[in-house]
Amino acid sequence: MVSSRVSLISPSASVSINNLAAQLKARGEKVFNLGIGEPDFTTPAPIIEYSAKSALSGATHYTPSKGIMELRTRISEKLKRENHVNAPVENIIVTPTKFSIYLSMLSILEPGDEVIIPEPYYLSYPDIVRLAGGKPVPLRCNDEYEIDFDYAEKALTDHTRIFILNSPTNPTGKVYSRETIDRICSFVKDHGLYLLSDEIYEKIIYQGEHVSPASLPGMAERTITINGFSKSFAMTGWRIGYMTGPGDIISAADKIQQQTITCASSVSQAAAVETFNQEPESEKMVRRFAERRKIVLDNLGGKGLKFRVPEGAFYFFVSPKGVRDAGKFCSDLMQRDHVVLLPGVSFGENYANYFRLSYAIDDEDLKEGLSRIIRFAREYREK
Numbered sequence: 001m002v003s004s005r006v007s008l009i010s011p012s013a014s015v016s017i018n019n020l021a022a023q024l025k026a027r028g029e030k031v032f033n034l035g036i037g038e039p040d041f042t043t044p045a046p047i048i049e050y051s052a053k054s055a056l057s058g059a060t061h062y063t064p065s066k067g068i069m070e071l072r073t074r075i076s077e078k079l080k081r082e083n084h085v086n087a088p089v090e091n092i093i094v095t096p097t098k099f100s101i102y103l104s105m106l107s108i109l110e111p112g113d114e115v116i117i118p119e120p121y122y123l124s125y126p127d128i129v130r131l132a133g134g135k136p137v138p139l140r141c142n143d144e145y146e147i148d149f150d151y152a153e154k155a156l157t158d159h160t161r162i163f164i165l166n167s168p169t170n171p172t173g174k175v176y177s178r179e180t181i182d183r184i185c186s187f188v189k190d191h192g193l194y195l196l197s198d199e200i201y202e203k204i205i206y207q208g209e210h211v212s213p214a215s216l217p218g219m220a221e222r223t224i225t226i227n228g229f230s231k232s233f234a235m236t237g238w239r240i241g242y243m244t245g246p247g248d249i250i251s252a253a254d255k256i257q258q259q260t261i262t263c264a265s266s267v268s269q270a271a272a273v274e275t276f277n278q279e280p281e282s283e284k285m286v287r288r289f290a291e292r293r294k295i296v297l298d299n300l301g302g303k304g305l306k307f308r309v310p311e312g313a314f315y316f317f318v319s320p321k322g323v324r325d326a327g328k329f330c331s332d333l334m335q336r337d338h339v340v341l342l343p344g345v346s347f348g349e350n351y352a353n354y355f356r357l358s359y360a361i362d363d364e365d366l367k368e369g370l371s372r373i374i375r376f377a378r379e380y381r382e383k
Helices: 013-026 045-056 069-083 097-108 125-131 149-155 178-190 247-258 266-275 279-300 326-337 363-382
Strands: 092-095 114-118 135-139 160-166 194-198 223-228 241-244 305-307 315-320 355-358
Touching (some): 069 092, 092 247, 097 160, 097 194, 097 241, 097 247, 125 135, 160 178, 241 247, 279 315, 315 326
Antiparallel strands (some): 092 241
């Protein structure tokens, strides 16, 4: 019998849907995977080559649990230069980015503590909170995905400990304004909370600016900043990222890391070091994403599919006109037309009539996938 802790969580919808897509491909089916949450590009060759050279020179062993000093130094410099965040190397731990969310929760939460999560949210947040013994508290936002702070005040209890911020966001692509982030930070400070700032999409922005909350007055001691290389350098398979924050939380996270994964992969850490010399490659990917974003806008506009134009990331969050159960819509679409989307309910129970569409896919497949979605949605409305 499995533990009660595991019974509280569900399999990842994104991982499950991509597993199903892989099964279809293995059967020789052509699949248009617009549900995927990773760049379709290959990691830039210089990064791969640097990692291979490092491995061949013998760097295939355990590293310090917080990560190699060269990488943590480069991260510290990057945070200071780009994010205006003062993060000394001793307050940085290298770890898979998604695992850093779990490390943060385990380091802060007592059983039953609550975590405020604005909706729609990255689908793993609630289950990670539950797995760490906490209680997720979804926070309904308005149609522009802006936070209702009056509602947020009502969501507070004596057990509230953490507020999660993701900007640019998954699944909406929203980039929060400096004004909104200032208000979030004031809310966090006024109520003695911690802020978990998930900045994994920070480099994929088309409109607006990225603001790191830890750079704002009084927030360094209250903010855990997590980031990584998977989205901006097409390195999802390397499983490498980092977190920084108050010294006591990073020390606690380090203890947990020592007793779980020990350290991040040595060859992945070497690859991450080289990313700091390959910014033009990342910028090239972002330009391609911008072109694909325009493809989606040009094709979906005026086709009975409601969406807000995303300022960042590589997703559209779409509500098909006349469709109440987007889960069935997505399932039927995949079975008939082999187009993969993620049902909106995965990102919050209030979004059962939405789906997430990713444009991290080859241009021609994207266009064909969009054409099939539009045709299918029209037929759905006409039934």
